[in-house]
Amino acid sequence: MVKTEEILESLSPIERKVLPYIRDGRVEDIQSKSGMDSTSILRALQFLEKKGIIKKEVKKNKIVEIDDNGRIYLGEGLPERKLLNVIFREKRAEIQKLKKESGLDDNEFNAALGALKGKALVNVENGGIVFVGAGAESEASGKMIEEKFLESLPKNLGEIKDEQKLAYENLSERKGIIKIKEIQDYSVVLTPLGKEVLGGKESRAKSIKSYEGMIEGVTPEIIKSREWKERKFRRYDVESPVPEIHGGKKHFVNQAVEYGKRTWMDMGFKEMTGKLTQTGFWNFDALFTAQDHPVREMQDTFYIKSARGRLPEKKVVEAVKKSHEGKVGGSRGWGYKWKEDEARKVVLRTHTTCLSAQTLAKLGELKNSKNKEGKYFAIGMNFRNETLDWSHGFQFNQSEGIVVGRNLNFRHLLGYLKEFFRKMGYEKIRFRPSYFPYTEPSVEIEVWNSEKKVWLELGGAGMFRPEVTIPLLGEHIPVLAWGPGFDRTIMEYYEIKDLREMYENDLNKLRKKKAWMK
Numbered sequence: 001m002v003k004t005e006e007i008l009e010s011l012s013p014i015e016r017k018v019l020p021y022i023r024d025g026r027v028e029d030i031q032s033k034s035g036m037d038s039t040s041i042l043r044a045l046q047f048l049e050k051k052g053i054i055k056k057e058v059k060k061n062k063i064v065e066i067d068d069n070g071r072i073y074l075g076e077g078l079p080e081r082k083l084l085n086v087i088f089r090e091k092r093a094e095i096q097k098l099k100k101e102s103g104l105d106d107n108e109f110n111a112a113l114g115a116l117k118g119k120a121l122v123n124v125e126n127g128g129i130v131f132v133g134a135g136a137e138s139e140a141s142g143k144m145i146e147e148k149f150l151e152s153l154p155k156n157l158g159e160i161k162d163e164q165k166l167a168y169e170n171l172s173e174r175k176g177i178i179k180i181k182e183i184q185d186y187s188v189v190l191t192p193l194g195k196e197v198l199g200g201k202e203s204r205a206k207s208i209k210s211y212e213g214m215i216e217g218v219t220p221e222i223i224k225s226r227e228w229k230e231r232k233f234r235r236y237d238v239e240s241p242v243p244e245i246h247g248g249k250k251h252f253v254n255q256a257v258e259y260g261k262r263t264w265m266d267m268g269f270k271e272m273t274g275k276l277t278q279t280g281f282w283n284f285d286a287l288f289t290a291q292d293h294p295v296r297e298m299q300d301t302f303y304i305k306s307a308r309g310r311l312p313e314k315k316v317v318e319a320v321k322k323s324h325e326g327k328v329g330g331s332r333g334w335g336y337k338w339k340e341d342e343a344r345k346v347v348l349r350t351h352t353t354c355l356s357a358q359t360l361a362k363l364g365e366l367k368n369s370k371n372k373e374g375k376y377f378a379i380g381m382n383f384r385n386e387t388l389d390w391s392h393g394f395q396f397n398q399s400e401g402i403v404v405g406r407n408l409n410f411r412h413l414l415g416y417l418k419e420f421f422r423k424m425g426y427e428k429i430r431f432r433p434s435y436f437p438y439t440e441p442s443v444e445i446e447v448w449n450s451e452k453k454v455w456l457e458l459g460g461a462g463m464f465r466p467e468v469t470i471p472l473l474g475e476h477i478p479v480l481a482w483g484p485g486f487d488r489t490i491m492e493y494y495e496i497k498d499l500r501e502m503y504e505n506d507l508n509k510l511r512k513k514k515a516w517m518k
Contacts, residue, residue, distance in 0.1 A: 319471035459484035
């Protein structure tokens with residue numbers, strides 16, 4: 001049981017200042033009588049609630065306010081008032097004339113006419129509008145209930161009187177005249193412990209005042225003067241909530257990307273970089289993807305309209321062309337005549353494998369064949385015309401890699417992949433046979449998603465076909481290649497259930513994201 005004396009010793013200056021007015025209940029009343037700002041009062045009330053002295057109550061109120069059109073009408077008059085003034089003067093007039101003299105547009109005119117007919121002030125007869133009704137002159141010359149209601153705003157929805165309800169309903173049906181705003185009204189009540197702490201009116205003031213002057217913090221002056229020996233220190237509740245401090249930090253995806261890059265570098269790889277826009281040549285043709293393959297259609301790929309890119313040196317272009325036409329290494333190719341114009345089209349890259357193709361082409365320029373080896377990686381953004389769902393997006397990061405070497409085999413490929421994903425935190429990884437136009441043999445990489453309880457496909461891997469390596473390297477050298485989705489790789493660590501969460505940029509969620517630590 002917390003002692004009353006201990007509580008009084010723990011009160012901060014703002015709590016002591018607020019306490020005498022707690023019985024006034026409403027926060028606004030406490031503020032006006034204490035002279036404190038609202039932020040300090042709310043903080044003091046939070047501390048008092050933590051100590052169990054008070055209990056905060058929140059009451060939600062709906063307030064009827066004037067909207068944008070309502071402000072205009074309050075100054076210029078409602079559309080029905082403008083129309084009625086003209087009809088009242090003319091008694092009868094043609095519709096076109098009334099529109100012109102009232103200055104109302106079609107929507108306002110129709111709304112005004114409907115309102116006046118509803119009040120039985122006018123009739124439509126033979127293309128004209130007639131002012132009607134015995135005693136209607138008094139209604140026309142006085143204020144309408146809607147006008148009176150607008151002038152009375154703002155008003156609590158629950159306090160609207162019966163005679164005002166019709167005006168409220170009429171105006172609610174029309175656009176932009178009135179609106180409802182929800183506000184929260186805070187009030188506080190003393191708990192049994194709070195009543196015990198404060199006691200009666202006289203003891204309340206006395207008890208609070210007697211604990212003033214306690215030391216709030218240790219300063220050099222207090223130490224030098226030895227004042228701390230004669231005065232009491234205020235008790236501190238180290239469990240009290242304090243404002244959260246959110247320091248600047250990198251986006252969690254960028255943190256993971258940097259870790260992935262360091263992982264590949266630690267394994268002896270060099271980084272490949274390149275542009276987000278690529279020609280169809282590097283994105284498709286150099287990778288032995290047929291020019292009539294479905295992946296190259298608009299349904300799967302984002303094209304830059306009317307743009308045409310430059311192709312590499314003629315020797316590389318001719319070699320790739322021969323590969324497609326079945327004139328390389330005994331391959332039958334794709335059985336069509338390769339078109340240069342198709343290769344010049346510019347796309348948002350659909351994979352970072354285009355960087356691998358460019359790297360192989362650079363190695364192919366080396367005169368010494370023994371130097372055509374190495375390990376390379378890339379982690380970068382790609383774009384595909386996908387249907388969005390929890391595991392697919394139209395933009396995504398991919399982890400690309402190639403290893404070039406004369407003595408490599410398929411088991412080396414699986415070893416590199418297992419090691420990388422182990423370092424990324426996955427123990428359950430599997431490979432299953434698959435097909436890609438530019439690798440053979442090929443596999444799909446899958447990891448176990450413990451949140452969804454499914455095997456999640458990350459992407460493909462395999463060994464580049466001779467139709468890829470010979471045109472780019474000038475000879476067939478074994479090349480291990482892979483390109484799993486990197487965003488999918490980090491979903492489990494960040495407890496992300498939907499890929500779309502990665503790029504929402506919700507500030508509150510980003511502040512709470514844990515740092516990448518593996």
